[in-house]
């Protein structure tokens with residue numbers, strides 16, 4: 001009996017925690033993708049709580065009603081084979097639930113794997129995000145600038161992160177903007193995110209990549225477009241130029257803090273092209289526009 | 295001197311030196327005790343050379359419990375490190391080694407031998423056989439597992455522990471990023487024990503298909519035997535994948551192949567795919583026998599037949615099939631696109647349906663029963679609600695879009711502990727209490743047992759429920775520390791308190807064993823639990839030949855029928871019994887395998903070649919050897935039986 005009370009209390013704590021004053025990061029979305037995910041999470045918590053509740057109630061009922069101390073000492077339980085009707089219910093209801101969740105899941109898959117609907121008409125900002133042990137290199141090919149361990153992004157505009165790694169598999173994750181995706185050495189991944197509100201967000205590598213994993217984090221600052229443009233101009237005016245030598249020293253294992261550069265490493269060290277022509281084309285285009293500017 | 299430098303540990307600490315000393319003393323003490331009490335001969339004759347499935351089962355059991363404490367020590371260190379922000383109890387490197395060892399030990403060297411212990415001990419008894427189909431192979435399986443476990447366990451004092459996670463993801467585990475020999479230990483320890491597991495798989499399948507007592511058709515097999523059968527079928531299909539993956543990893547590390555490298559055409563995610571093609575079925579290899587044990591216990595203590603026997607069998611068959619179709623759910627975030635994720639999301643959630651069917655069947659087994667709260671039953675009743683929480687969070691993880699947020703976080707860690715601990719560990723503890731009298735001839739104390747069950751259940755909830763929250767709050771798994779501003783402190787503190795509860799629970803188990811050895815009555819008869827299946831038709835502890843006479847089976851609960859419905863279990867007269875003889879070969883072969891693995895770990899090629907030759911010589915000798923076994927005469931049987939039953 002005690003057990004059930006613990007569960008019930010636990011249950012209510014869950015509900016209060018989830019809706020409480022200091023919301024958990026993932027359930028406090030600041031972008032459309034994270035919102036889709038938070039909705040799915042809350043929906044599935046709801047449905048799953050219902051299932052847990054049913055199991056608890058049936059269990060409590062059985063244990064209470066049929067425990068030996070409540071029966072006459074000579075009670076002999078009957079032989080019961082099983083019943084088709086019961087089986088159909090026990091299979092049928094879970095199947096219906098799974099079908100419903102499948103529909104939701106498939107729908108959400110396509111949402112998080114494409115440009116957020118809300119900002120479909122905005123031109124996406126492309127940022128290359130690469131890891132090396134244990135840093136993040138962010139290249140802005142359009143702006144031709146590069147940052148280390150921090151991100152500046154405009155709000156209300158779709159952002160396409162192109163992810164890859166100079167080392168083990170890592171995972172790019174900004175919980176409040178949306179779920180994570182792997183960055184690997186031999187292929188380029190795309191993660192679609194967007195921020196609805198200006199603010200500072202926590203970003204990190206979520207996939208274990210050795211000794212410096214814990215500190216493999218980055219800061220995300222989301223600002224309005226005009227502020228963002230200002231920041232870009234500022235960087236262009238003040239930051240040093242990223243040379244091949246400089247980038248090589250950056251790639252060496254260790255922690256380096258934050259830094260900012262003019263130019264990107266994409267010129268001299270192109271990302272993997274495993275995803276196909278699309279990306280290759282994009283890069284050579286960048287190359288051209290680069291040359292034109294010069 | 296240079297040569298020996300390789301055996302030094304790369305990241306020493308006082309704790310490791312202390313362990314070295316402790317290990318040294320333990321070994322010396324063991325040798326002293328064995329010599330002083332003249333036990334070497336006993337050890338060799340009765341244990342090292344035995345082919346008796348019951349003794350092998352008990353050796354598996356002891357190894358599993360020892361490994362439970364080893365893995366538990368790792369766990370408590372991790373929880374202590376995480377209990378407060380910015381803790382410096384452990385540094386990053388030690389933390390990495392510890393969580394890697396913890397995961398590997400718990401899955402491969404604790405949970406696996408635990409289920410092996412019960413499969414070995416119970417399955418032949420449950421089907422009315424006198425041993426498994428290939429007794430000597432069975433001994434080899436055990437010793438290979440044992441040597442694999444030893445190999446992994448010496449890593450932290452010789453050469454350094456593995457530190458790339460129990461999932462050992464390449465390219466992180468490749469030489470470039472993990473230069474120490476730790477990962478070699480991982481590869482060879484798993485390879486050697488994996489060979490043993492694969493052999494058990496074949497052995498058990500043949501045993502169950504070929505050695506059932508007359509009258510026991512497939513659909514009259516007890517549920518535990520069914521679950522063992524399915525688990526072993528999964529083993530036979532899944533383990534070769536691990537073997538191949540480990541071999542490829544070994545080649546990458548030792549012979550400079552490029553399967554998983556970041557350059558020269560290696561594929562990052564290839565290892566992860568192989569690993570989980572084995573890894574997901576592996577979790578069902580663990581859970582199905584556990585389900586089998588619960589089925590036996592719940593039916594015994596409800597004093598009722600198992601509800602929905604056919605759908606129980608059916609759901610296991612479906613689970614075994616589906617378990618091979620879901621592996622990518624371990625990396626929905628690989629970037630395989632919405633379509634692939636959708637397919638695997640659906641297959642993943644589909645597994646919850648047959649799992650749910652099993653839960654409901656247990657609930658309906660309670661229905662109209664006469665429920666007795668013994669310790670095994672208490673564990674089973676604590677299992678149902680806690681496992682349900684773990685199971686439904688599995689479904690949540692199965693929603694692939696949402697998994698982008700759960701993946702690699704403490705939420706995932708909470709999920710798999712909430713399924714494996716209630717699912718596997720509770721089952722093993724329930725089975726331990728349930729089958730203890732069968733193994734050792736006396737019962738464990740019920741009162742201490744029940745208190746322990748509550749302590750462990752509360753410990754489970756306290757330790758792992760907070761992780762759901764800290765995961766949703768952005769705490770990634772495998773971080774060795776965090777700052778105060780993250781707000782993870784409170785969750786990790788609760789978790790640490792829960793881990794202390796766990797420790798107390800396991801201490802209580804040890805105390806219970808000690809207490810019961812001293813005070814438990816020995817004349818418990820054949821059937822202390824009023825059970826229903828054939829294993830209880832033998833005396834406690836079981837004589838080496840199991841059944842004096844060949845049992846005949848009429849139903850799933852043939853022993854119950856013989857007690858209550860007039861079924862004649864032993865209609866045949868006594869006959870001479872043919873038994874397999876002992877052999878030192880499995881032990882010796884496994885020792886050579888140990889040397890083989892060790893040589894490869896340190897790339898010592900001459901010993902590696904010599905031990906490889908040694909392995910083939912042993913195999914050749916075995917092939918040429920004639921082993922006719924021996925007969926136990928009717929006279930001997932009658933005397934043994936009189937002695938055993940006379941005691942009652």
Ligand code: HEM
Pocket residue numbers: 461577578580581623624625642643645646649685686687688689691692697700701702706709710713714717718
């Ligand atoms: C009810 C059915 C279940 C479903 C739908 C399910 C689903 C999942 C999913 C989707 C993941 C991957 C999550 C991620 O990495 O982001 C996962 C991980 C895992 N599950 Fe389950 N699961 C179920 C039952 C079980 C059972 C019964 C066990 C073990 C006995 C288990 C053990 C594990 C383990 C060990 C991991 C991952 C460990 C790691 O990454 O280190 N699961 N599960």
Ligand SMILES: [Cu+2]
Pocket residue numbers: 573574620621623624
């Ligand atoms: Cu899985």
